[in-house]
Amino acid sequence: MELDSLYQEVILDHYRSPHHKGLSANKDIQVHHNNPSCGDEVTLNLSMKGGVVTDLTWDGVGCSISMASTSVMSDLLVGKGYKDAMNILNNFVELMQSKGQSVGDESILEDAVAFAGVSKFPARIKCALLGWMAFKDASSQVMQ
Numbered sequence: 001m002e003l004d005s006l007y008q009e010v011i012l013d014h015y016r017s018p019h020h021k022g023l024s025a026n027k028d029i030q031v032h033h034n035n036p037s038c039g040d041e042v043t044l045n046l047s048m049k050g051g052v053v054t055d056l057t058w059d060g061v062g063c064s065i066s067m068a069s070t071s072v073m074s075d076l077l078v079g080k081g082y083k084d085a086m087n088i089l090n091n092f093v094e095l096m097q098s099k100g101q102s103v104g105d106e107s108i109l110e111d112a113v114a115f116a117g118v119s120k121f122p123a124r125i126k127c128a129l130l131g132w133m134a135f136k137d138a139s140s141q142v143m144q
């Protein structure tokens with residue numbers, strides 16, 4: 001697959017030096033999600049206080065897209081309220097469903113726009129969404 005080289009750099013940086021990786025002992029909930037088609041796995045620990053994401057850590061193994069996307073997501077969502085977090089998440093899901101037609105809204109997605117090119121590769125979309133779906137699962141359980 002070919003991605004814009006600047007974007008590729010963002011993804012490789014996060015893959016090599018992932019942010020918020022290493023599970024915090026502090027958690028309201030832990031979820032484990034996997035993507036069998038690629039072999040990616042993510043375990044995510046989440047804490048929320050008053051509807052705000054106070055702690056979001058993860059561990060996992062998998063391809064560069066899945067690991068980098070989870071790293072970028074954790075940067076974006078720590079400190080966000082549930083509504084804001086869901087807005088960002090839905091924006092990213094829309095980007096992944098855009099079949100290469102969208103460049104993404106950088107004011108909302110920041111570094112996550114680097115994954116725009118992934119939307120052209122249906123087999124990799126699940127890789128990019130793995131961590132995000134784990135967060136959606138975890139946060140919806142905490143917010144119940």
Ligand code: ZN
Pocket residue numbers: 035038039040062063064065066127
């Ligand atoms: Zn993958």
